[in-house]
Amino acid sequence: MAKNRxxxxxxxxxxxxxxxxxxxxxxxxxxxxxxxxxxxxSRFEKNxxxxxxxxxxxxxxxxMGRYIETFREQGWEYVNSTWNNxxxxxxxxxxxxxxxAYEIFTDRESLEEMRGRLAKLLLIVGFGALAAVIxxxxxxxxxxxxxxxxxxxFFLLESCCLLRGAWILKYPxxxxxxxxxxxxxxxxLMLGFLGSQxxxxxxxxxxxxxxxxxxxxxAAEVQWTDFDIKYPDNYFLDLDVTSNQPIIFTIQNEAxxxxxxxxxxxxxxxxxxxxxxxxxxTIYLHCEAGYQIDCSLN
Amino acid sequence: MKRSEPMxxxxxxxxxxxxxxxxxxxxxxxxxxxxxxxxxxIGSGTMYGATSNMMKKGWIREILSDEPGQERRxxxxxxxxxxxxxxxxxxxxxxxxxxxxxx
Numbered sequence: 001m002a003k004n005r006x007x008x009x010x011x012x013x014x015x016x017x018x019x020x021x022x023x024x025x026x027x028x029x030x031x032x033x034x035x036x037x038x039x040x041x042s043r044f045e046k047n048x049x050x051x052x053x054x055x056x057x058x059x060x061x062x063x064m065g066r067y068i069e070t071f072r073e074q075g076w077e078y079v080n081s082t083w084n085n086x087x088x089x090x091x092x093x094x095x096x097x098x099x100x101a102y103e104i105f106t107d108r109e110s111l112e113e114m115r116g117r118l119a120k121l122l123l124i125v126g127f128g129a130l131a132a133v134i135x136x137x138x139x140x141x142x143x144x145x146x147x148x149x150x151x152x153x154f155f156l157l158e159s160c161c162l163l164r165g166a167w168i169l170k171y172p173x174x175x176x177x178x179x180x181x182x183x184x185x186x187x188x189l190m191l192g193f194l195g196s197q198x199x200x201x202x203x204x205x206x207x208x209x210x211x212x213x214x215x216x217x218x219a220a221e222v223q224w225t226d227f228d229i230k231y232p233d234n235y236f237l238d239l240d241v242t243s244n245q246p247i248i249f250t251i252q253n254e255a256x257x258x259x260x261x262x263x264x265x266x267x268x269x270x271x272x273x274x275x276x277x278x279x280x281x282t283i284y285l286h287c288e289a290g291y292q293i294d295c296s297l298n
Numbered sequence: 299m300k301r302s303e304p305m306x307x308x309x310x311x312x313x314x315x316x317x318x319x320x321x322x323x324x325x326x327x328x329x330x331x332x333x334x335x336x337x338x339x340i341g342s343g344t345m346y347g348a349t350s351n352m353m354k355k356g357w358i359r360e361i362l363s364d365e366p367g368q369e370r371r372x373x374x375x376x377x378x379x380x381x382x383x384x385x386x387x388x389x390x391x392x393x394x395x396x397x398x399x400x401x
Contacts, residue, residue: 073342089342103339107340110343
């Protein structure tokens with residue numbers, strides 16, 4: 001038995017809605033009629049006996065009754081709407097009618113209004129992403145690290161893509177397309193987001209405190225705690241040490257070389273940048289009296 | 299008085315049609331085509347946008363038909379503000395035409 005229904009996973013960028021209309025008309029000619037349009041997938045039914053012309057409208061509609069009636073009056077059948085305010089209509093194709101008979105925007109003003117609404121939405125989201133690029137960049141200049149850099153890249157990609165879309169809608173030029181694939185774009189964004197989350201989760205995230213009233217054995221070197229660095233990057237040390245007697249605080253790598261050392265009766269570090277290669281690290285304390293230490297490494 | 303913006307052709311013809319009495323979208327579309335000798339057409343998207351905007355401006359209002367057989371059909375009706383806006387546009391167009399005569 002031949003398949004009578006199919007689901008298409010093709011999706012289109014907002015600024016490619018004309019291409020989507022073309023594709024729907026072509027599918028209809030081949031006997032596949034759109035029955036339900038969606039943001040990421042659409043359902044088609046096989047019916048080779050009819051041929052439709054499709055049109056898309058983008059707007060926020062308050063009362064659907066008057067809206068659908070306005071289209072029905074001129075022979076347009078309402079297909080459905082997506083949650084993000086795209087509305088799909090179709091009209092049986094009549095070879096006797098000129099192409100203009102299938103236009104739903106018949107003056108420049110209303111077409112520009114529709115494209116303007118789309119452009120406005122893209123501008124809002126695009127500038128939102130640009131604002132994120134700026135805040136992430138400021139953060140990254142102060143504390144350069146990989147997860148941050150990755151977030152900058154994917155917000156930058158997002159804002160460029162959306163702002164370019166808004167530009168195309170405002171200043172349409174015929175045949176100027178590198179048409180992007182929505183799927184590829186979403187996968188890239190996903191990878192960027194998950195990648196930065198993953199890198200973030202791989203960081204040591206060390207938070208510990210310790211204190212001692214007094215030391216029983218004189219001049220003892222204590223192995224306090226240890227952590228792993230999973231990828232080379234800049235890490236940031238916060239440290240707050242107070243003690244009655246001088247204390248030596250040391251971070252050592254596997255080879256026993258100290259990557260950080262500080263001594264005294266009281267010292268602090270705030271977001272001290274340490275460039276650490278991959279490996280296992282151990283923190284040693286050398287002290288002769290009671291102490292209080294708060295330490296975190298991110 | 300603040301100078302009003304020139305109207306789009308669609309707005310102008312919709313108001314012009316409604317000046318002859320309340321009508322529905324399809325009636326407006328047909329009358330516009332007839333008046334303009336087929337030159338001006340008003341597609342559904344343009345019609346919905348124009349009528350929505352003009353209702354917001356208070357130029358037209360929505361009423362329900364009470365004609366037998368047409369009950370509860372949506373009609374658009376010109377308001378006084380709408381009539382004034384149409385008159386102002388006609389004056390503007392007449393002035394432009396008059397100016398053309400001086401060439």
